[in-house]
Amino acid sequence: MKKTALITGASGGIGSAAARALARDGFRLALCYNSDEAGIKRLAKELNKSTDAFTAKVDVSNRAQVDSAFEQAAEEFGGISVLVNCAGISQQKLFTDITEADFDRMMAVTVKGTFNTCQAALPFMINRKRGKIINISSMWGVAGASCEVHYSAAKAAVIGLTKALARELAPSNIQVNCIAPGVIDTKMNSCFSEAELEALKNEVPMGRFGSPEEVAALISYLASEKSDYVTAQVIGIDGGFI
Numbered sequence: 014m015k016k017t018a019l020i021t022g023a024s025g026g027i028g029s030a031a032a033r034a035l036a037r038d039g040f041r042l043a044l045c046y047n048s049d050e051a052g053i054k055r056l057a058k059e060l061n062k063s064t065d066a067f068t069a070k071v072d073v074s075n076r077a078q079v080d081s082a083f084e085q086a087a088e089e090f091g092g093i094s095v096l097v098n099c100a101g102i103s104q105q106k107l108f109t110d111i112t113e114a115d116f117d118r119m120m121a122v123t124v125k126g127t128f129n130t131c132q133a134a135l136p137f138m139i140n141r142k143r144g145k146i147i148n149i150s151s152m153w154g155v156a157g158a159s160c161e162v163h164y165s166a167a168k169a170a171v172i173g174l175t176k177a178l179a180r181e182l183a184p185s186n187i188q189v190n191c192i193a194p195g196v197i198d199t200k201m202n203s204c205f206s207e208a209e210l211e212a213l214k215n216e217v218p219m220g221r222f223g224s225p226e227e228v229a230a231l232i233s234y235l236a237s238e239k240s241d242y243v244t245a246q247v248i249g250i251d252g253g254f255i
């Protein structure tokens with residue numbers, strides 16, 4: 014089977030950069046999006062010049078939609094060898110202002126979403142005794158962020174899930190790792206004002222934000238045979254922030 018990857022959040026900044034990097038690495042791609050249909054169609058058109066890519070609308074918190082994307086991948090590609098979980102949402106609120114619905118949505122997309130995609134991917138990987146799962150957490154899942162308690166808690170849960178699953182799957186030669194980005198220049202940070210972004214930038218030892226392409230380079234490494242002995246790791250890419 015040619016190398017195949019399913020990317021959630023492929024319509025986003027990090028996910029689309031990951032898709033371009035994996036296309037260059039020779040992967041066939043299942044590009045999952047949630048709402049940005051125009052964006053994902055543009056990306057698929059671009060990538061279909063060099064590889065096979067199909068798109069699927071998947072709310073990762075919905076197991077039926079997740080299963081259906083993997084079924085399509087099985088039909089079109091014969092399975093999936095790499096799963097990249099880039100889907101995510103953010104929200105800045107004082108802890109006392111976070112509603113039960115805010116909390117439930119954060120957990121549903123971030124934690125249940127990761128659970129859903131990992132469980133749906135495994136049958137393809139276990140059968141072949143080969144596979145890679147790359148989860149995108151956050152430096153805030155490691156350190157905790159003020160006004161992002163539910164986001165930090167959900168991203169910490171992704172780290173716990175990654176480490177535990179990696180140990181369970183190591184005998185099956187499936188590597189599970191987590192990336193913990195710092196502030197990366199994507200639309201996820203469009204909620205901040207110019208002044209807030211400048212203040213945030215000044216807190217980064219390297220004095221700049223990361224680019225989606227820099228995170229994608231790490232994803233490319235973790236998706237490749239070069240990282241076959243790397244598993245259960247949380248790899249920071251944050252300009253020295255943490």
Ligand code: NAP
Pocket residue numbers: 021022023024025026027028046047048049050071072073074098099100101102103122149150151152193194195196197198199200201202
């Ligand atoms: P982004 O550009 O806002 O992209 C977010 C992606 O998640 C989009 O593709 C979006 O799809 C998708 N998404 C949102 N809700 C979803 C759902 N319910 N089901 C499936 N997909 C859903 O943000 P990004 O910066 O690329 O973020 C990618 C990942 O990196 C996220 O997990 C984020 O938490 C993490 N991260 C980002 C930063 C940062 O500073 N940017 C730092 C640390 C960690 P649609 O656009 O199609 O709706």
